């Protein structure tokens with residue numbers, strides 16, 4: 001997981017989304033989630049297939065946000081679902097067993113329920129408030145992350161407001177993956193931004 005890029009075409013500031021993603025991967029992104037909130041199904045599948053072709057030579061997995069049908073159609077590496085999306089129990093039966101499943105935890109109850117699920121990762125959602133997604137519950141904050149780490153066996157990804165000013169603290173407090181939109185998609189150089197974040201992650205002591 002490590003450095004997880006979640007896409008948002010609007011955050012790419014008019015630049016080509018595939019180019020932004022490839023630059024970011026060259027800089028060190030280790031997983032990509034294609035997050036499309038307004039594309040029709042066919043356009044989403046087309047974009048997912050093209051993204052998969054771009055990521056394949058770098059051995060970087062492609063995760064599809066929300067849509068298991070799109071993930072199956074393009075043989076993506078996995079799906080990310082939130083608490084209002086397809087329930088895990090249904091998703092796991094639809095996906096082949098080797099696929100990645102990520103789930104968002106917005107509350108302490110979500111974290112405890114997730115203990116019984118076979119997840120690839122649990123997303124601490126959101127770690128900090130962010131203009132990139134405003135329909136969230138209250139941010140966990142660093143104390144919340146510490147609580148999740150103490151109560152969860154799942155590998156943790158943090159998302160929401162992550163950037164070079166807070167990745168070290170997030171990793172030091174138990175995050176195994178750092179998920180970002182704007183810190184990379186909206187950077188002047190997605191390559192340099194990814195490279196810098198990745199070096200910070202690599203140089204931080206994990207717990």
Ligand SMILES: Cc1ncc(COP(=O)(O)OP(=O)(O)O)c(N)n1
Nearest residue numbers: 065080081082083104123125159179
């Ligand atoms: C890595 C990661 N974590 C959390 C989310 C948010 O998922 P969700 O709550 O379903 O919200 P949408 O992204 O679908 O708007 C995520 N996408 N990725």
Ligand SMILES: Cc1nc(C(=O)O)sc1CCOP(=O)(O)O
Nearest residue numbers: 125126130132133161180181182
């Ligand atoms: C897609 C997403 N999910 C979130 C959650 O809290 O579940 S926050 C978020 C957007 C993250 O964007 P940025 O890195 O620009 O803050």
Ligand SMILES: [Mg+2]
Nearest residue numbers: 066081082085
């Ligand atoms: Mg969702």
